[in-house]
Each structure stands twice: as C-alpha cells, then as structure tokens.
Amino acid sequence: MKIMRLLGLTALALTVGGTAQAENVKIGVVLPFSGANADLGHQVDKAFDLYVKLHAKDIAPNTVELVKRDEGPPTGANAKTAATELITNDKVSLLAGFVFSPSAIALAPVVTQAKVPMIIANAGTAWITNLSPYIVRLSFSMWHHGFPMGAYAYNKIGCKTAALAYTDFPPGKDSTEAFKTGFEKVGGKIVDSVPMGSPVQVPDFTPFFQKIKDEKPDCMYVFIPSGAHAAGVMKAYGELGMRKAGVKLIGPMDLIPDNKLQDMGDAAIGTIVMGNYAVDLDNAANKAFNAEWHKAYGKDSYPDFMSAAGWDTMHAIFDTIKKVNGKVDDGAKFVDAMKGWSANGPRGHVSIDPATRDIVQDENAMEVIRKPDGKLGVKVLGTTKAVKDECKIEKIGRCGS
Amino acid sequence: MPHFVIIAVSILFDGLAYAMFLFITSVGLSVTMGLMGFVNLAHGAFAMAGGYVVVTLTRTLGIGFVPALAISAVVVGAVSVVFERFLYRRLYKSNDLEQVLLTIGLAFMAIATATYFYGPIPKSVPLPEWLQGDINLGFRSFPSYRAFLIVLGVVLIAVLWYGFERTNIGAKIRAAVDNRRMAESVGINVDLLFTLTFAVGSGLAALGGGLAIQLFGLSPNFAVLYLVLFLIVVAVGGLGSLKGTLLAALVLGIFDTAGKYLLADAGGFFIYAVTVVVLLIKPAGFYGRE
C-alpha cells in the first residue's frame, strides 16, 4: 500500500510538474544589418547569439527565440516600422538591440502604448530612458564616460586646460558637455570647443586639430562616432605631432575601438580613454567571454564594448525570464523584475538602477600601450566604481524632463 | 611671427594639400564631361577602385606605397577603357538623365562589390618611413604626407599642362572640346581621343583615390560620398578646362579649410555656399563655356 501511495504521489508530482507550461519567449532583435553601420550591428548580434547558445539551458524548460529585423540607417523611421511589426505581426514579448539613439527615441511612444519592454544594447543619448517606463538600458550614456573623465583628467593626468573636439551631432555634444561639466567642476578650464562636421563623412581632421594645437591646451578631448572616424583622428593627431607638442589625447572609449586599434600604429600610444570595456580588461568573466568568442568566431575576431553590452543585455534578459518563471506577458512586471538586476560581466560589476532603469557600471581610465607581444592594447590606470548617469542625477537639459 | 600669419600659413598649407587631392581626382571628370558631354557619376567608383587596388597591392603583395599608386592608376585606367568601349559609348547621344542613371547604377554595383570583397570596415595603407612624421620649420611643423601631396600635385599640373598645351594630342583634345564636328571634319579621330582621355581621367581618379586613403580612410561608400565634392569642383571650374578645375580646386579647398579653421560651427557650409555663389554668377563655372 505504501508503494502504491508513493507511486501515486510520484505520478501526481510528475503530472503537475509536466504541465507547468514551457514558455517560448520571443525577443525582437533590432540592429543595423545593412549599410555603412552593419559591422556595429554584427558585433552586438554575435554577442546575442553566443549568449543564447551557451546559456539556453539556464532558463529551461522555457526557450528563447530571436526574431531579427534590420534597424536600418539612423533615421528612426526604419527602426520604427521594423519594431512595430515585430510587436504586431511576430508578437514578440520583448525588444532588444538598438544601436542608434534615433531608433530608440522613435520607438518610445510605441513601446509605451504596446506595453513591451525595450532593452537597449547600445544607444547612448542620456535622456532616452526618460522617454518611457518600458525602456531599460544595459549599455551606457555618454555621461558615464564623459563626466568621470573630467575629474580624472584634471586630477590624475595633469590637464589644467582642455580643448573639446567633436563630430557635430547629438552624441558628440552630449559627450563633450558631460566632460566639460565634470572638468569645470574640479577647476579645469575649457579653452575651445570645435565641432568637426557631420557624422556622415569622415572629414579631414587636420584643420580642426591644427587650430587646437596652436591654442596649446594640456589635453584634447575628442568624441567621434566609433569606427572610421577614430582611425582618421589618430592619423591627424600623429601627423601633426601633437603629442610631442604637449597636447594629450583623451576621450571616451569610442576613440579606440578594439577592432581598429591595431591599425592605429604608434600615434595611439599614450592615449587615455574612459570606458566600460576593453578586450584586455582583467576579470574572470571577460577572460571566459573572450575565450568563448574566439572559439565561436575565430582567433582574428574580437569582441568590443558593443559586444560586451550585448552579452550583458542577454544576461539580464535571461535572469529576468528566470525570475518571472517565463511569464513575460506582463511588460510592466518584466521591467520591474529587471530593476535592481546585477551581475559580474565582461565589463566588471554591472547593475540596473531601479530609479532610472539605466545601467550602473565601473568606468576605467585606460591608457594605450604596446604589449609585450607587439600588439597594441590598454592598461587600466584606475577604476571608478558604480558610476551612474550624472546627467539624470543633476537633471541637466533634457535629462531633467 | 605674428599669430595671424601663422594661421594664414596653416590654412594655406592644409588648403593647398586638400586642393591638390581635389584637383587630381576631379580633373579627369572635368575633361571627359567637357570632351564627351557625358555625365559620369561612376567617377567616384573609379577613384574608389584605385584606392582598393592600392590597399591590395601594399597589404597583400607587399609592394611599396608609391609604386602601388602608379600601378593602380595604370590598371584602373586600362580597365576603364573596357567600360568606355562597351557601355558608355552607347549613351553618348542620350540625355543627361539616362547617363546619370546608368553611371549611378554602376556606382552602386561597385559599392556592393567592394563590400563583398573587402567588407565595410575602412581600410588604411602602410606608408613608407619618409611619408610619416613631419617637416619642422621652426614656427610650424608640416606633415610630410601633405607636403608630398602638394609636390605631386604641382608635378602633375606641370605634366598635364605640357601635355595639353604643347603636344599634338593636347591640341587635338582642345580642338575636340571646342568644336567636335569641326575636329572630326579635319580628320581627328575623335573616338580614339575619347577613349584615351577617359583612360587618363580614370587613371588620375584612381591615383586620387589611392592618395585619399591616408586623408579619409577607404570604405565602400567612398564612391558616392565624395562624388558630390568632385562634381562641385567640376561644376565650379567649368567643364573641359584644366585651368578651371585647378582654380576651383584651389578656391574650394582653401575656403573649406579656412572655414573649418576659423568658423568650425558652420564648417560644412562654406563649400556649398561658395558653389552656389559662383554658379549663380557664372553658371558655366570659372572657365566653362555656355
């Protein structure tokens, strides 16, 4: 009789356990897969795919399905159409990705109306997270890098005066504004602010840099879109012999994207940037991340800060799916569950600020050096822990709305 | 030395280097448009092709930068003959719009091909020692590469001027630009002239493309991104005129540099404002004919 009871109970338990619904969570991935910025999209996409592949078992029996659409160019219209259709046609429960700020901005009213969480893996305009209670950002705001760099440059690098040079579009203005706020707060003096043309074409940086060189600031803080512009900046800086002339080159990590660093040559050595990630970052999670990346994508392929953010984005999503037991239908609940998430990722310790739904992460001051193996790399000079987005803290400009 | 003189020297030097690049790349377009009356919007694609050939020659085959430039110009010039003979020739009598569309289509195909073989990430070239670094004259140092650009530009201008003004072929070209029918009726083989001019023009574009790598980096979008610039130089200078292209390149190059240096806020504006002003006053450009 006891055995029968045992069997009966076991059968009951199995049936109950068995009928617990295995949810298939559909995630709409919106990234640029075409055009000039396709390689940015691919960097994030690869990280997404890698995480899903390696951690699928973490959320079993629930599964995750990525439905991918092209974000298109940074006009916002394509992203809006793509994401809206993901919501209405493909019936995704979450949206993830978004390299360009205009895409995220365009979608804010849509996700509020549809009550679908939008998890941002890159777009960096500070006030984006204010636009909708359904937006959570895992990447960074321009102020994460710019603001701490201001104080660091003054105190630790010896920059008493600085000049700003930036590509003339919102991220450029945002980033230099952030640096200026932090720099002037500790007593630094900005001698000039030079806009350097639109983001579409890589300009000849020489006239801009020559002008700054003649003004002899201690440091030059440069913001340019990561990619082609970075190489041009380094070339112009080297050609004009600015380091010899005593003008140090500083900026956010966009200045030395990992996959272009090797091409930059000696001119880059000595550049100091503030950022949340570099391939050389020394922590266990990053080592594992790099190892898995090379295994999956070859030894000549490197992750960069976008890949690291993409990885952490998927990580946060997966952890939250587990937390809500796969029940992702309630968007507001999902976002709530994501607030306060924290983990150790390739970037170090990261968490989501429940008040702003924006990321809190460590910012590292890094210097470009030539490593013993001959390749260019970075050395971490100092780390500011748990940096929040200063723009929202001080409610500057649009961050205050 | 007074400050404003230093600024003036900086602007002139940088502007001159930029102008040389514009001249080298655009002169081919000006002459072919003036000679053949053909709107070739694929000119930027030829420049881009030249750049990529230089990249392959220097990076994959280890050839030096300067020899690679020369080889690239010859190769692209030769290949352009094929396009001229089999494609462009059919549209010499067509209207502007069709030529625009055909050549834009070619440009798109070129961009896609470049993306396929080289990927979207911008490329750079290894420069020889003597082109890196700078020349220090005390009050200012001048990047060697740009000095090289200026010297090369001057040499090419001299060669082209001599070829245009002093040789038989140059005379024939000038005659054909002035009055094609007349030139044909005195026995000038205009067809052959077209092909030759086109080849030289495309070769020069390729040279410009190769030189541009160090200035702007090279990505597949180069073909259309800088096309606007070349068209502006040609329009402002006047079709079919060597002098015009040179003057336009100088004016635009120096104004653009001055704008970036003195009024960075409105930087991009200058080159277009100058274009509009010149074209409103002289619609055919500096040395064009109505």
Next chain:
Amino acid sequence: MAASERTIPDRKATRERAAEYLLRRHRFRPAEALPWLIAIAVYFVFPDRMTFGSQVVIMVMFALSLDLILGYAGIVTLGHAAFFGIGAYTVGLGAARLGWTEPISGLFAAAIVSAFFGFLTGWFLLRYRGLTLLMLTLATAIMLQEAGNLRSDFSGGYDGLPGLVFKPVLGLFDYDLYGHTNYIYALVVLAVVFFFVRRIVYSPFGQALTGIRENVRRMHAIGSPVHRRLVTVYTIGAGIAGIAGALFTQTNAYVTLTVFDFDNSAKVMVMLILGGTGRLYGAFVGAVVYMVLEDKLSKLSPTFWQFGIGLLLVLGVLFAPRGLLGLLENAGKYLSKFRSKP
C-alpha cells in the same frame, strides 16, 4: 486671301474648346481604378503591414511630386528631398514648439511653406540647366540640412524631435498601434493630391509643360512664358513633396535631419524612373515595386540588394528607358499587333 479678310477666332472660345477637348481625351478610364482598388484591397489582405503600407503611400506621393517636375517639365534635380524635409519639419516644429497638433491643417501649412520655398528657389535656380542646376539643387538641400544642424537646439538635430503627438484625424479617428488609421489617412490624402495633379497635367498648362520638356527652344520661339511655367510647376511639386513630408512626420510621430539626405533625393528618383516618368501612375508602380523589393530583398542580403538595384538601373537605361510602365506599354502594343494579325 488678305489677312484682314480672315476672321480672327475668339481667343477665349478657342482656349475653352482646347480645354474641353483635353478633358474629353483624358476622362477617367476604367483601368485607372485598378491601383486604387489594389490599395484598398491591401488594407484587407495585409492588415498587419499597415505601418509599412503608410510609408509606401507616402513614397508614392513623393515620387508623384517629382514626376511633375522631372517627368512632365523635364527639370532634373538632385535636391528634391529639401521640400520633403521642409514639409516634415513644418509639421514637426509646429507640433513640438507651437503645440500645433491638428493633422489636416498641419498638411496645409506644410504644403504652403514648402511651396513657398519651391517658389523662392525655383525662381532663382530654374534659369539654369544641366550640371549647373544639378549642383545648385543639391547644394540647396545640403545647406538646409547643415542649417538645421547649426540650430540643433531648435531643430532637434540628428536626434530629432521625439514624442510628437497629433490630434485624431477630423477629431474622430485615433491612431492605433497597427497603423490602420495612418494608412487610410495617407491614402485619402494621396487620392486628393492625385486628382489635383491629374487635372493639372491634362490641362493646357500641362501641355505647355510637355512642350517645354520636349523642345524648350521652340516654346520660347512661340512666346510661351517658359520660366514662369517652370517655376509654377516647381512650386506645385515642392508643395506636394511637402505634404508627403508632413505625412511622414505625422505617421512616424518623429522626424530627424536625415529627411534631407541626398539618399532620399536619389531614392525617389530611382523609384520614379523605375516606374516610368511622365506617366502619373509611374510613381505608383515605381514606389511600390521599389519599397516592396527593398523590404524583401534587403533582409536577405543588403549587399546583393545594392548590387541588384545598380544592375536594375543599368539594364533599365539600356533596355527599358521608359520604366516598367513603358515596358508594359510596349508589351501591350506588341500583343495588340499580334492579335490584329488575320
């Protein structure tokens, strides 16, 4: 017969008879209902692609505006996106800075503002032709974009004007996530605009335009006020492009400076050429085919899509210079010849 013995016909009566003749010749044919029926059918067959649908309708309108200028008057311009952008920003800035959120009056405002710019620029620029005009129109569009970026605190710059909210259309139809309202709204506006354009094209004015396109010297010789006509059509085309731009901002609830991109001017030109210029419905065919192909093919491989479009242009110019509609016409002629053979 002496000149004085000939009766000089009453000029007004002649003109009236000419207009009447044209209207009779171009009265609505049943086949013309086809594109509209298809557009309505799409609403029922693809209800979940209405967001995309509205964007296609907007592109049709944009291409139509270019057809007036390029197809009928023969003006080759590389800066048509300027007017699209002006219309888009009239509505955008109106909503963001002035709180003007009523959609239909917004359309009117956009039409007037862009038509005004069209008039202003046209009056100066249309004295030139060829490469000069190409560069001037291109420079104008770029300078507008740069100006917008200069005052980006006002215009929103490349991050644009987000979170625009518009009142329901006619106070009744609210916007839904699926974009149903937007599609119908855009389609109705397109219909109104289209009938207006059709009227113009089949009027004596439209005939004059064709004359200018085909042989401008002769038009000058017969005393036709060429410049005035060109400026008029350029103004109308600009106004319609402005309406398309306004719809763009309203349906997306967002606008950035990228509306002024050269890419936009080039894209609309390709669409129009694809369908066939000077044939009102060419805009429909070209825009629809291009947008649908782009939607399907660029997902597969963006590189191949770009190559394909380039190849299409090259082949088109060589073998089908009058666009898809031209091909259809040729096919039709060929078939009727075939049928009429005994």
